[in-house]
Amino acid sequence: MTAAPADTVPAPVPADGAAPTGPEPAGPEAALIRDMVRIRCVEEELCDRYRDDQEMRTPTHFSIGQEATAVGVAAATGPDDLVYTGHRSHAPYLAMGGDLRAMVAELYGRESGCARGRGGSIHLVDRSAGFAGSAAILGEMISVAVGAGWSAALRGRPQVALTFFGDGATEEGVFHEAVNFAQVHRVPVVFLCENNLYSISSPLGQRQPAGSTITDRVTAYGLWARSVDGNDVYAVRAAARAAVQRCRTGAGPAFLELHTYRWREHVGPGWDHDHGYRSREEIDAWMARCPIRRAVEVARPTQPGLDDWVREWERRYRAEVRDAVRVARAAAWPPVSTLVDGAYGAGR
Amino acid sequence: MRELTYWQAISEATVQCMAEDPTVLVLGEGVDDHKGTFGTTKTAFERYGAARVVDVPNSENACAGIAIGAAANGMRPLVVHTRADFMFLAMDALVNLAAKWRYMYGDQGGAPVVTRGVVGRGWGQGATHSQSPHATFGHYAGLYVATPASPADAKGLLVQALRGDTPVVLIENRNLYPMTGPVPEEPEPVPFGVGRIARAGDDVTVVAASLMVAEALRAADQLATRGVGVEVVDVRSIRPLDERIICESVARTGRLVVADTSWARYGFAAEVAAVVAETVPEALRAPVRRVTLPDCPAPVSWPLEEAFHPGADEIVEACLALVGDRRGELPRLTSAAAGFHGPY
Numbered sequence: 069m070t071a072a073p074a075d076t077v078p079a080p081v082p083a084d085g086a087a088p089t090g091p092e093p094a095g096p097e098a099a100l101i102r103d104m105v106r107i108r109c110v111e112e113e114l115c116d117r118y119r120d121d122q123e124m125r126t127p128t129h130f131s132i133g134q135e136a137t138a139v140g141v142a143a144a145t146g147p148d149d150l151v152y153t154g155h156r157s158h159a160p161y162l163a164m165g166g167d168l169r170a171m172v173a174e175l176y177g178r179e180s181g182c183a184r185g186r187g188g189s190i191h192l193v194d195r196s197a198g199f200a201g202s203a204a205i206l207g208e209m210i211s212v213a214v215g216a217g218w219s220a221a222l223r224g225r226p227q228v229a230l231t232f233f234g235d236g237a238t239e240e241g242v243f244h245e246a247v248n249f250a251q252v253h254r255v256p257v258v259f260l261c262e263n264n265l266y267s268i269s270s271p272l273g274q275r276q277p278a279g280s281t282i283t284d285r286v287t288a289y290g291l292w293a294r295s296v297d298g299n300d301v302y303a304v305r306a307a308a309r310a311a312v313q314r315c316r317t318g319a320g321p322a323f324l325e326l327h328t329y330r331w332r333e334h335v336g337p338g339w340d341h342d343h344g345y346r347s348r349e350e351i352d353a354w355m356a357r358c359p360i361r362r363a364v365e366v367a368r369p370t371q372p373g374l375d376d377w378v379r380e381w382e383r384r385y386r387a388e389v390r391d392a393v394r395v396a397r398a399a400a401w402p403p404v405s406t407l408v409d410g411a412y413g414a415g416r
Numbered sequence: 417m418r419e420l421t422y423w424q425a426i427s428e429a430t431v432q433c434m435a436e437d438p439t440v441l442v443l444g445e446g447v448d449d450h451k452g453t454f455g456t457t458k459t460a461f462e463r464y465g466a467a468r469v470v471d472v473p474n475s476e477n478a479c480a481g482i483a484i485g486a487a488a489n490g491m492r493p494l495v496v497h498t499r500a501d502f503m504f505l506a507m508d509a510l511v512n513l514a515a516k517w518r519y520m521y522g523d524q525g526g527a528p529v530v531t532r533g534v535v536g537r538g539w540g541q542g543a544t545h546s547q548s549p550h551a552t553f554g555h556y557a558g559l560y561v562a563t564p565a566s567p568a569d570a571k572g573l574l575v576q577a578l579r580g581d582t583p584v585v586l587i588e589n590r591n592l593y594p595m596t597g598p599v600p601e602e603p604e605p606v607p608f609g610v611g612r613i614a615r616a617g618d619d620v621t622v623v624a625a626s627l628m629v630a631e632a633l634r635a636a637d638q639l640a641t642r643g644v645g646v647e648v649v650d651v652r653s654i655r656p657l658d659e660r661i662i663c664e665s666v667a668r669t670g671r672l673v674v675a676d677t678s679w680a681r682y683g684f685a686a687e688v689a690a691v692v693a694e695t696v697p698e699a700l701r702a703p704v705r706r707v708t709l710p711d712c713p714a715p716v717s718w719p720l721e722e723a724f725h726p727g728a729d730e731i732v733e734a735c736l737a738l739v740g741d742r743r744g745e746l747p748r749l750t751s752a753a754a755g756f757h758g759p760y
Contacts (some may be wrong), residue, residue, distance in 0.1 A: 150489070152485075181522070182522070183520060183521045183522035183524075184522030184523065185522070186519055186520050186521070186522050186523075187520045187521055187522065191520045191521060193521045193522070193524065195524065195525075200488070200489075201488070201517075201521060203512070203513060205508055205512050208481065208508060208509065208512060208513060209481075210478075210481070211477070211478040211479075211480070211481025211482050211484075211485065211509065212481045212482070212484050212485035212488070212509075212513065213485060214478070214481070214482050214485060215481060215482035215483055215484060215485025215486040215487075215488075215489070215491075215493075216485040216486065216488065216489040217485075218482060218485070218486060219485070219486035219489045219490060219491040220489065222441070222467070222491070223439075223490075223491075229485070241477060242477045242478050242481065242508075245473070245475035245477055245478030245479075246475075246478040246481070246482070248473050248475065248478075249472065249473055249475055249478055249479070249482060252473060253470075408557075409523065410518055410519045410522065410523030411518065411519045411557050411558050412518070412557075412558065412560075412581075412582045413518060413526045413528060413580060413581020413582040414581050415579075415580050415581060415582075415607075416560075416576070416580070416582075416607040416608040416609050416610075416656065
């Protein structure tokens with residue numbers, strides 16, 4: 069673990085600045101930026117606490133630098149849709165509107181956690197927000213999402229299932245089984261591959277054939293598939309809307325390859341640019357394509373006072389997550405007397 | 417009561433559960449074909465068609481996950497494997513997700529997927545088409561694992577599985593399929609974790625699962641001619657396990673044989689022996705005997721396969737050893753599976 073490359077960490081907007089004077093931007097584009105800022109603040113704050121306090125005893129996979137995928141996709145979902153993810157779960161959970169306090173309490177292993185302290189970072193769930201579950205084994209939730217979407221279609225419900233996974237998961241057999249099944253049965257499921265180029269520290273080129281792409285392979289199954297700039301939240305939203313719309317109209321599954329990049333190490337709060345598996349230049353280039361900064365630059369001309377509001381949101385959400393941490397740390401542990409409760413359903 | 421075969425009982429349970437619950441779905445490779453999974457899915461397909469009895473691509477891993485997703489979203493999927501060996505391809509979904517779902521998401525609802533696996537013993541099925549993985553799945557908390565031994569239980573345990581809130585693995589030995597027995601017409605559930613005394617006796621307790629219950633009953637018949645009273649305990653489910661019925665029987669007889677269709681090491685037989693040793697150690701008047709598979713994969717060649725699978729004869733030997741008797745003039749028994757004919 070190393071210190072942050074402070075000279076290269078781009079702030080979304082200049083750090084100094086006045087409090088906003090105008091009304092809070094209310095449009096959908098501003099909401100995308102606001103949601104990304106919130107996730108960034110939550111995750112950065114949790115990174116610091118994770119590292120410094122050593123109280124969150126759960127492996128955390130942060131999405132810092134990848135906020136546009138979660139926020140862009142969530143903006144395309146309806147209230148009945150269901151999202152499943154792999155291990156990098158915090159950002160989709162928050163983007164879908166998952167309860168922040170319950171998430172933080174879960175990371176701290178408290179009874180008030182979203183999974184009552186039984187699941188941890190990789191088993192987040194908030195069904196009321198449509199965040200239906202996350203799991204750690206690569207590719208595992210892909211088939212589950214197919215089952216959820218399929219069950220909705222069988223009952224004639226206009227419900228779409230969406231599933232986030234990394235480029236590494238597409239190497240697992242279950243991904244291909246699931247895509248094949250979904251296409252055969254026209255399942256309303258959106259496959260969302262967050263291609264961040266690394267599986268832990270193994271680069272993509274070492275794991276998948278040169279001259280091929282994930283999108284090409286999925287296209288060969290007959291799916292509607294698109295390769296998208298995953299650091300452009302507007303492009304992600306547009307592609308996700310098209311994908312969800314296809315599902316909603318019974319046209320079958322859709323696949324999006326969202327090209328993005330994680331700034332921190334695979335698991336944990338640290339920076340790992342000095343471990344040799346990826347170059348400093350590569351990281352710097354991707355940090356220069358910070359999804360928040362890019363979205364702000366696009367929106368700035370039509371959103372007066374936006375930069376002031378971004379600063380205000382940072383203040384607001386850093387305070388919010390600090391408060392969530394305070395509440396979590398003060399919350400009760402699960403009683404040890406309940407250790408085995410909930411392993412089985414009611415009745416035999 | 418009218419009699420049905422074991423496979424007819426499974427078929428009837430499936431059809432009745434589909435009639436009473438529109439969310440019940442049957443999924444499996446070839447469940448809609450002319451054989452209908454040894455007849456067990458044929459009537460369901462004829463009645464409910466391809467929308468509810470679904471032939472799936474060859475994708476055991478994904479289908480287990482798809483069933484879990486469907487179950488977590490309100491459906492009642494019944495996944496069928498014509499050979500239980502293919503369930504190993506579904507291990508990740510069944511063990512890492514189905515078994516743990518309810519617990520790891522804080523008891524906010526489970527994924528009560530039901531999986532049937534048929535053990536293909538006999539006719540040279542060989543190393544990867546003969547093994548019974550019930551103990552493998554029985555190891556993991558969160559799953560129920562049942563090994564129905566009678567037509568009535570084949571129906572009742574499946575009904576309970578499709579109505580319950582816990583994921584269930586049902587292991588069926590296909591040599592049981594042609595066996596007949598009284599089966600209630602109504603879909604009456606049989607609870608998990610409640611064993612039955614398949615035959616009462618005072619001298620030796622034989623605890624058995626699946627096909628070995630039939631073998632134990634045949635052994636008991638023969639031993640009765642010798643004045644040896646064998647009590648046969650059919651556990652019905654190996655998880656939850658009815659420890660009470662096992663321990664009460666052993667406390668009375670003082671002798672225990674455990675008969676299983678799988679291997680001894682770390683298996684069902686080991687578990688039953690451990691339960692007795694922990695609970696009623698003073699009751700044992702002789703060491704526990706295990707009648708299980710030899711420590712090798714299943715061979716194909718006929719005489720080797722015959723020698724590989726234990727049956728009534730081995731149970732007789734084990735019981736006689738425990739009562740200090742010898743076989744003497746008692747004729748040797750063939751296994752209950754001996755009448756099986758091919759082509760496969």
